Amino acid sequence: MLMLPLPALAALGGDVASVHEDQAQMKGSLKTTEGATFTLHEIKGAAGTVVREYVSPEGAVFGVAWQGPAIPNLQQILGSYFDTFSEAAQAQRAAHRGRGALYIQQPGLVVESTGHAHTFSGRAFDPGKLPQGVTANDIR
Amino acid sequence: MRAFSAVLLVAGLVFLVACGGGGTPAGIQITISLSAGATSLNPGQSTTVTAVVANDSSNKGVSWAISSGGGTLSNQTSTSVTYTAPASVPTATSATITATSVASPSVMASIQIALQTSSITIALSPVAPQTINQGATVPVTAKLTNDTSNKGVTWSISPQVGSLSSPTSTSVTYDAPSSVTSNTLVILTATSVASTATTATLEITVFPSGAAPNVAAVTVDAGPAATTNASANTPYISVTICVPGTQTCQTVDHIEVDTGSSGLRILQSVIPGLSLPSLTDSSNGDTVFNCVQFLDTSYLWGPVQQADIRIGGEVAGSTYIQTISSSNTGIPAACTNGGTINENTPELLEANGIIGVGLEPTDCYAQGLINLCDGSVQTQGLLPAYFECPSSGCASTDVQIPIDALHQVTNPVALIGADGNGVIIQLPVVTSADATVSGSLIFGINTAAGNNGLGSATAFPLSGDSFATNFSNQALTDSFIDSGSNGLFFPSTITVCPPPNSSFYCPAGLTAESASNVGAGGSPTSIVTFNVDNADTLFNSNPGDAAFGTLAGPQGTANTCTAQGTGSCSFDWGLPFFYGRSVFTAIDGASVTNVGTGPFWAY
Numbered sequence: 205m206l207m208l209p210l211p212a213l214a215a216l217g218g219d220v221a222s223v224h225e226d227q228a229q230m231k232g233s234l235k236t237t238e239g240a241t242f243t244l245h246e247i248k249g250a251a252g253t254v255v256r257e258y259v260s261p262e263g264a265v266f267g268v269a270w271q272g273p274a275i276p277n278l279q280q281i282l283g284s285y286f287d288t289f290s291e292a293a294q295a296q297r298a299a300h301r302g303r304g305a306l307y308i309q310q311p312g313l314v315v316e317s318t319g320h321a322h323t324f325s326g327r328a329f330d331p332g333k334l335p336q337g338v339t340a341n342d343i344r
Numbered sequence: 345m346r347a348f349s350a351v352l353l354v355a356g357l358v359f360l361v362a363c364g365g366g367g368t369p370a371g372i373q374i375t376i377s378l379s380a381g382a383t384s385l386n387p388g389q390s391t392t393v394t395a396v397v398a399n400d401s402s403n404k405g406v407s408w409a410i411s412s413g414g415g416t417l418s419n420q421t422s423t424s425v426t427y428t429a430p431a432s433v434p435t436a437t438s439a440t441i442t443a444t445s446v447a448s449p450s451v452m453a454s455i456q457i458a459l460q461t462s463s464i465t466i467a468l469s470p471v472a473p474q475t476i477n478q479g480a481t482v483p484v485t486a487k488l489t490n491d492t493s494n495k496g497v498t499w500s501i502s503p504q505v506g507s508l509s510s511p512t513s514t515s516v517t518y519d520a521p522s523s524v525t526s527n528t529l530v531i532l533t534a535t536s537v538a539s540t541a542t543t544a545t546l547e548i549t550v551f552p553s554g555a556a557p558n559v560a561a562v563t564v565d566a567g568p569a570a571t572t573n574a575s576a577n578t579p580y581i582s583v584t585i586c587v588p589g590t591q592t593c594q595t596v597d598h599i600e601v602d603t604g605s606s607g608l609r610i611l612q613s614v615i616p617g618l619s620l621p622s623l624t625d626s627s628n629g630d631t632v633f634n635c636v637q638f639l640d641t642s643y644l645w646g647p648v649q650q651a652d653i654r655i656g657g658e659v660a661g662s663t664y665i666q667t668i669s670s671s672n673t674g675i676p677a678a679c680t681n682g683g684t685i686n687e688n689t690p691e692l693l694e695a696n697g698i699i700g701v702g703l704e705p706t707d708c709y710a711q712g713l714i715n716l717c718d719g720s721v722q723t724q725g726l727l728p729a730y731f732e733c734p735s736s737g738c739a740s741t742d743v744q745i746p747i748d749a750l751h752q753v754t755n756p757v758a759l760i761g762a763d764g765n766g767v768i769i770q771l772p773v774v775t776s777a778d779a780t781v782s783g784s785l786i787f788g789i790n791t792a793a794g795n796n797g798l799g800s801a802t803a804f805p806l807s808g809d810s811f812a813t814n815f816s817n818q819a820l821t822d823s824f825i826d827s828g829s830n831g832l833f834f835p836s837t838i839t840v841c842p843p844p845n846s847s848f849y850c851p852a853g854l855t856a857e858s859a860s861n862v863g864a865g866g867s868p869t870s871i872v873t874f875n876v877d878n879a880d881t882l883f884n885s886n887p888g889d890a891a892f893g894t895l896a897g898p899q900g901t902a903n904t905c906t907a908q909g910t911g912s913c914s915f916d917w918g919l920p921f922f923y924g925r926s927v928f929t930a931i932d933g934a935s936v937t938n939v940g941t942g943p944f945w946a947y
Contacts, residue, residue: 249725250724250725251724251725251726251727251728252721252723252724252725269910271909271910273710273716273724273727274637274727274728275637275639275641275681276681277681277682278641278681278682278683279641279681279682279683280682286682290641290684292843293640293641294684294685295843295844296640296843296844296845296846296847297640297642297685298573298844299844299845303578303638303694303828303829303830304829304830304831304833304847304897304916304918305639305829305833305847305897305898305899305900305916306639306640306847307840307846307847307897307898307899307900308846309840309846310843316898316899316900316901316912317639317640318639318833318899318900318912318914318916319639319914320604320809320810320824320826320914320916321604321605321702321703321704321710321809321824322710322716322727322809323808323809323810323822324639325900325910325911325912325913325914326639326900327900340901341901341903341904341911344904344906344910344911344912
């Protein structure tokens with residue numbers, strides 16, 4: 205039996221190669237913009253949602269943001285942070301009774317997911333791993 | 345559970361013998377023993393009867409007949425037969441099935457199968473929930489089937505609000521009290537005299553005044569009985585769901601009213617006895633499924649089915665709905681989207697269903713009647729909303745399919761005729777916390793119904809199903825009103841609660857705020873003042889309460905909204921905004937007398 209290699213963990217916390225994993229998974233087009241403190245990769249997925257991945261000069265993805273008519277696959281773009289996210293989301297859900305925006309703020313992970321109808325946006329980052337000269341508000 | 349009343353005979357009791365049957369050597373007798381898969385059947389049920397024939401050297405087996413009791417035989421072989429009980433069994437009895445040896449016709453055996461009587465059922469007319477004015481009356485009749493003793497029903501109401509007059513064994517009149525102070529739900533119950541476990545109920549909501557067929561009672565309460573945690577700020581109505589074109593219906597309580605989505609979604613587990621027709625692809629027989637994804641990666645999955653939807657006196661006929669599947673398997677990854685919570689129980693959904701009465705006629709439209717699921721938008725792919733699966737279930741790798749608007753999950757409001765241009769939600773003021781509150785969902789805006797005029801409300805034109813909210817020096821250009829959000833959610837520097845309530849704000853004390861809503865194009869403008877309380881304190885000080893007027897939480901991060909619309913650009917006016925207001929939601933493309941064409945919000 206032929207074993208296929210598992211794809212590398214993608215996106216947040218991954219390296220610049222994971223951007224291309226995401227692009228492949230989303231069947232998207234990629235636009236790259238080089239800045240002074242980070243490189244921004246914009247992937248427009250098949251359903252029209254744009255995912256922006258922020259890559260440090262060292263090649264690490266330190267933030268992701270999204271905007272569009274569908275929610276992106278958070279397991280894909282949160283990578284190794286997904287389990288932490290999922291646990292926090294379920295705990296919040298069990299406690300908060302009812303439906304609203306999602307806001308997770310932990311020392312090692314911030315996830316914001318908002319939207320309505322066919323307009324969704326959000327972002328995720330690890331506040332401890334922002335490169336020098338970058339603030340959380342750059343990720344949007 | 346009814347007791348057995350019929351003769352019960354165990355299988356294989358009767359052995360008959362004969363000599364000299366053809367093909368069987370003299371002296372060795374053929375014997376037949378019979379057994380049945382079930383020895384007691386309800387009307388219309390089937391079982392297999394099996395014969396074991398000994399010494400049948402020619403292996404000719406048996407032939408089958410019904411000696412008494414009626415019913416039918418099918419799938420006959422030399423050693424088995426399927427017996428189907430009669431569809432109607434007026435009194436308990438039994439059927440006798442006889443097997444005769446083919447080789448030796450004088451050898452026979454028989455088995456008796458008990459036939460249960462048809463259970464008593466009660467159908468009330470009217471069947472849909474009734475909404476009446478104080479002082480009004482509702483005549484109700486009961487039609488019983490299989491009530492062989494003709495004993496009929498007895499009638500009762502709970503709570504004891506109003507009275508019953510002229511009761512007979514099949515009819516009664518409910519008389520509402522001359523005055524009620526708030527919307528009051530009364531359950532009228534008919535109980536079979538012959539079988540007291542058999543009941544039927546009718547929900548009657550008595551309004552203080554102004555009730556009409558286009559009004560349904562809304563309750564904000566702790567949620568469906570199966571839910572252990574009380575829901576917060578979730579408005580519910582009862583909806584009657586019927587097999588299209590029939591009186592085969594079920595009334596389901598605790599359907600969440602959501603102005604932020606379009607279409608009815610109901611848990612399959614709460615309508616197990618209702619056989620709704622599924623939408624299928626005629627080219628391959630596959631069933632069409634619908635998928636909904638939520639912000640926290642939870643999702644809904646289930647077949648698209650057709651139902652007549654009755655709410656108050658309104659009917660949306662042959663409406664496509666999503667029946668939320670009880671199964672957790674056979675769901676494409678494009679639907680689960682990495683999520684782990686399949687909200688397919690009342691506990692997880694915090695409701696028995698969701699009725700989307702929002703701005704769009706189906707779940708796929710965006711403002712301007714742009715359809716995101718039918719393939720008409722060339723610049724992007726389809727929303728992951730529709731899939732098709734064979735009866736074995738979908739494959740994980742299946743991708744979404746295009747589906748035309750006429751077959752999409754449809755906003756029932758758009759199908760109710762004269763009052764189909766939108767809805768109004770009216771709820772009383774909730775200053776801090778209340779156990780429950782009652783209000784109204786009114787169909788139609790400025791229609792001939794006469795009870796749904798705009799009054800002093802202001803209408804806000806929209807762009808992209810949004811308007812702008814100016815709050816704390818932020819122009820939040822993608823803001824919206826949504827009864828399906830349980831708080832006011834907006835980007836602010838107010839302190840967020842510690843986990844697990846970090847989706848809410850926890851200021852030190854009650855905090856007064858104000859914002860202004862601005863219609864698309866820059867007008868009109870209206871200032872809204874509101875209070876934000878500490879959510880932990882609200883929840884801890886009011887255990888079990890369901891209505892919270894000052895519940896609010898973060899929507900992203902303050903001061904990140906850019907002119908390009910990236911960052912946190914939304915103010916979500918959730919249910920606390922509805923308390924103490926009449927909030928109008930007009931459907932995209934629908935015309936509203938003296939106002940214009942939807943979509944718009946008004947309040």
